[in-house]
Amino acid sequence: MANGVTLESLRQSLIRQEDTIIFSLIERARFPSNSPTYNESYVATPTFSGSLVHSVVKETEALQAKAGRYANPEEHPFFPDNLPPSVVPPYNFTEVLHPPAASINMNKDIWDMYFKKLLQLFAAPGDDGNYASTAASDLVCLQALSRRIHYGKLVAEVKFRESPEEYEPAIRAKDRDALMKLLTFESVEEGVKKRVAKKAMVFGQEVTLNNDDNKGKYKVDPFVVSRLYGDWIIPLTKLVQVEYLLRRLD
Numbered sequence: 001m002a003n004g005v006t007l008e009s010l011r012q013s014l015i016r017q018e019d020t021i022i023f024s025l026i027e028r029a030r031f032p033s034n035s036p037t038y039n040e041s042y043v044a045t046p047t048f049s050g051s052l053v054h055s056v057v058k059e060t061e062a063l064q065a066k067a068g069r070y071a072n073p074e075e076h077p078f079f080p081d082n083l084p085p086s087v088v089p090p091y092n093f094t095e096v097l098h099p100p101a102a103s104i105n106m107n108k109d110i111w112d113m114y115f116k117k118l119l120q121l122f123a124a125p126g127d128d129g130n131y132a133s134t135a136a137s138d139l140v141c142l143q144a145l146s147r148r149i150h151y152g153k154l155v156a157e158v159k160f161r162e163s164p165e166e167y168e169p170a171i172r173a174k175d176r177d178a179l180m181k182l183l184t185f186e187s188v189e190e191g192v193k194k195r196v197a198k199k200a201m202v203f204g205q206e207v208t209l210n211n212d213d214n215k216g217k218y219k220v221d222p223f224v225v226s227r228l229y230g231d232w233i234i235p236l237t238k239l240v241q242v243e244y245l246l247r248r249l250d
């Protein structure tokens with residue numbers, strides 16, 4: 001395909017992104033749940049609107065927008081409204097995606113999934129007062145998840161270009177189920193779920209000098225990581241692909 005992007009190269013990137021996601025979860029799991037981070041009434045100052053995490057994400061995004069982060073089509077802000085423009089010289093990113101792709105931003109769903117479902121699965125209950133660091137860790141997780149899930153746009157583009165004749169009728173018929181079927185590779189998904197569990201075991205083990213006295217203790221539960229992928233990350237990546245394909249002929 002044009003620009004040297006292939007399904008294989010995109011899958012390699014998704015595999016590399018697993019490392020980033022798992023490490024970000026391990027870092028977040030250093031802290032307990034720290035509920036004041038998410039409590040809107042905890043921060044009572046006009047400087048911050050909403051919860052601490054809301055402000056940390058929003059204000060960090062504003063700074064990163066100035067530094068050019070969102071000029072990259074692979075990056076999506078959680079708070080896209082009123083972001084300041086980039087102040088850095090533009091970089092000529094290769095255009096792979098069909099332009100309507102720019103209107104797809106699933107971060108609202110990612111935000112809800114992360115705070116309502118994922119977090120409680122891997123952050124132990126408790127409060128150690130490290131709210132600012134907790135919010136900073138959440139931001140790193142959210143950005144890693146967002147990048148991975150929106151990678152679905154590129155994956156969908158490559159799949160479309162490889163066999164437009166298969167996709168076009170389903171796109172014209174706006175048949176989401178047919179698109180979902182076409183883009184699904186169950187054996188690949190099974191492989192992803194197994195590999196991330198294995199990576200969670202390797203990356204999350206305690207490394208000591210005297211062999212295996214910590215066997216079986218992991219910083220994030222490998223089963224939970226596999227479940228995050230199976231129940232949320234992969235389904236949202238597929239939803240991005242469907243949304244992208246539906247606009248592919250616009």
Ligand SMILES: O=C(O)C(=O)C[C@]1(C(=O)O)C=C[C@@H](O)C=C1
Nearest residue numbers: 155184185186188189192234237
């Ligand atoms: O590898 C692909 O073909 C993808 O579309 C990525 C992905 C995933 O999210 O990991 C999603 C759908 C496929 O069924 C398999 C895997």
